[in-house]
Amino acid sequence: MQKIILRPLPGKLVWSVSGETPEPELHELEDYLQPGALAHLPPADTVCLLLSPEYLCFRQAELPAANYKITPQTLSWLVEDSVAGNADDLLWTVLGREENTLHLVGIARRALAEMLAAFSVAGVTLSHIVPDGFWLPDVANGWCLCQEETRWLIRYDAWKTGVLDSALLSHLLTTCPETPVISLSPLPVEHARIEYSQAHPHWYDADRLPAVNLIQGAFRPARPVRQAPRVLKYGTTFTLCLAAVLFFSLKGLTLWQLHQQKQALVSEGRALWGRYFPGDDRSNNFKFFFASSVKSRHPDVLTLLTQLQEKLQPWPGLTLRQVSYGLDTHRFEAIINANDAGQLSGFMAQAAGTYTVLPQPDDSKLSLKERK
Secondary structure, X not given: OOEEEEEEEOOEEEEXXXXXXXXXXXXXXXXXXXXXXXXOOOOOOEEEEEEOHHHEEEEEEXXXXXXXXXXXXXXXXXXXXXXXXXXXXXXXXXXEEEOOEEEEEEEEHHHHHHHHHHHHHHXXXXXXXXXXXXXXXXXXXXXXXXXXXXXXXXXXXXXEEEEEEHHHHHHHHHHOOOOOEEEOOOOOOOOOOEEEOOOOOOOOOHHHOOOOOOOOXXXXXXXXXXXXXXXXXXXXXXXXXXXXXXXXXXXXXHHHHHHHHHHHHHHHHHHHHHHHOOOOOOOOOHHHHHHHHHHHHOOOHHHHHHHHHHHHOOOOOEEEEEEEEEOOOOXXXXXXXXXXXXXXXXXXXXXXXXXXXXXXXXXXXEEEEEOO
């Protein structure tokens, strides 16, 4: 994976492709924020900007509990008492953690947005922003210094860096004579505990950069959408079309089979209907017409008996003796014994509208036929 490291310096931009051997080539560019000024950079998976500490705010915060949930909002709450102004105006990133102690770096959200927009107009999309100065060695309880033109880069803590001019550095060296100092450049004043480093680390050494990224949350660049190869695109289209054809073919086959089953059931129903109801040529709605057809051809004898029994209840002197039903003639007949002539006369008058009353030779009997 190719990685480009950009390092803004006063009046220019120095950049290098990390991983080049044996010694990466350094490139300088003035007016690097002009539109399209960086469009000529080689393609890379990662474009990292080493940002000067003058844009950053380093803080240390204590977690109220070991399992305290760390979010951008809770980080702002943890440092709000140590920041002049509104802590929510800064985007905070965790540099490191030591038990319940967090080492944080903040950058103004507005400045970060403007910076990303400016480099985008110049022709490059930043994927990482890393605080500058952490490539310098960490000196326990001391400082590491490196002069770069008119400014001095200082690492004064494992989690903090800064930028000084020569006047301020001279003042610090004079007022802190016992502070151990390792310098990569000659100091502007003498110092009692100075040690000049023989090895000179380089900012373009990616292995010396911290594994942090100040571009967080909504500021992260959207991942580029890769265009699918033409063969894959056409293959996908063909597969979708084939799947649609198969789906509708199976759907049509299923509907045809259901139609055939329906026709077979209808034919079977017609055959059964003709067997039990000859002469009735109905072709559908068998269930609806079944009750009426049965009733018209084969009356419900039990219902007729129930109706006759209800009519006999007011006349205790009358007794049902015999009942018959002719399947051929569809005639319902009943013979009633009468022990009381008065009740017999009353029943005959009541039943005359429903039955045909036929007196028997024996005056104590009565024959009924259902009227049609």
